[in-house]
Amino acid sequence: MSGKRGDDGGSFEDRLAVARRKQGLDAPPPGVGKPAKGGMSAMGIGLRVGVELVSALVVAIAIGWWLDSFFHTRPFLLMLFVLLGGAAGLLNVWRLLMPKDPAKTK
Amino acid sequence: MAAGHTIDALGQFELHPVLGAVGRSVGFSQSSMMMLIAAVLTIGLLVVGMSAKAVVPGRLQALAEMLYDFVHKMCIEQIGEEGKKFFPFVFTLFTFILLGNLLGLLPFSFAYTSHIAVTFSLAAIVIVLVTGVALAIHGMHFFSYFFPAGAPIYLAWLIIPVEIISYLSRPVSLSIRLFANMVAGHVMFEVFASFIVMMAGAGLVGYIGGVGPLALNVILMGFELLVACLQAYVFAVLTCIYLHDAVHLH
Incomplete structure (x- = not known):
């Protein structure tokens, strides 16, 4: 053999x-x-973007809620962290969709 | 199950104790049972498959080698040479999730990855490991991760919280993605299967009409096989990407 x-x-x-x-x-x-990241179906990308946005918001709301009950400032920190969470969600989506070119040139 | 006009799509995710009185007393559910089966199958595949040690592998050996090779390559590609250190962890994670997803598609079994408690535990392990690795390698320098170099310092108050939230959202998105995919698939199976039963109750027309949802379920099974593999792969590859970040800090 x-x-x-x-x-x-x-x-x-x-x-x-x-x-x-x-x-x-x-x-x-x-x-x-590569395809698993770049060549995914439109539905797959939509699902991932949705999950990224929601999860950042969930974390931010949890942090805001906890800080509020810690400092006894119920609505205010929660309001602030909802905004921050939205920003973090967009950052996640940006990282998900954008970093291909800089990563390649690096 | 669908005797009336209700569709009980979520009942399938309830946990029941198995193995009689012993299982009941220790809370050993069908979920734990499937985890045990998955672990035994994985170890069995590797032990039995590799016992031949043939140059030209048989079926089981080829399966074991391809699985090993696939994860090994993924680790090295995504993390770099240091990836070899994390290979056992990623391999365990990948096979555990893959078998959970696939075994869950069998009749009378249970997909333990359809519980957020399970997926979030896995994601929490990943994120604790990643943070631990980053702290061990880079020490306090790790915290520069939350403030990208070159960003204007007067924006620090905004960038740092946003980066921290983004970092902490990783395990959440990791676990929600796997859990949501599995739940969605199994709910769709249940709903279409209920349609078949309901149609069959409507007499001859129903028998013919029931072919539609049955065909849909067959197609869905193929799709779910893809999703089961893809989600296990996505979980493992994201773990590798996070480990890469931890090792190299960008």
């Missing part, structure tokens, strides 16, 4: 590479790495 493989060494490697490519065995790992 191993002798046979040694005989047509280079050509076997070539044929193996061709066969693997044809079966899609080589393509997925490098291919999957």
Whole structure:
């Protein structure tokens, strides 16, 4: 078995590479790495953007609520942190959609 | 289940104790049961699959090797050479979530990743690890992460809270994404399956009409298989990206 493989060494490697490519065995790992982020469906991107926006807001509201009950200033810090949370959500979305070019040039 | 006109789409996510009186006394639910099965299957695959140690792998060995290779490559690509250190963690996380998602699609089983308690625990582990790694490598310098270099100093009061909230929202978005995807899929299964039963109750026309939701459920199963793999991949890859940030601090 191993002798046979040694005989047509280079050509076997070539044929193996061709066969693997044809079966899609080589393509997925490098291919999957990018499409999952960039080439996602419109629905997938929409879902992720929504999740990012909401989760930042949830965290900010939780922090605002907790700080308010700590300092006894019920509505004010919550109001401030809702705004900050919205900003953080937009920052998340910006990071999600924008960083491809700077990351590549770096 | 759908005997009346109600569709009980969320009942499937309720936890019930299994294994009789023993399970009841320790609160061993079907969720814990599935986690145990997933862990046993993972270890079983690796142990049994790799026991042959063949040069030309058989089916199980090929599966085990591809899984290992896939996560290993992902770690190195996303984190860099240091990624090898985190490979066991990412591999465990990936296989646990992947098997949870996939096993949940089998009849009479339960998708433990459809509970936010489970997904948030996983995300919390990730974020604590990432913060710990960053503090261990960079020490106090880690906190410069919250104030990007070159930003005007008089905006610090605005940038720092926003960056901190953005950082803390990572585990939340990580857990909500996985949990929401799994819940949505299983609810859709339940709703369409209820339609089939309801249609069947309407006589001959219903028997013919019931083919529609049945076909939809078949298509949905294919889609859910994709979602199960994709969400496990997304969770693992985001963990890697956060680890990259922790190791390199941009």
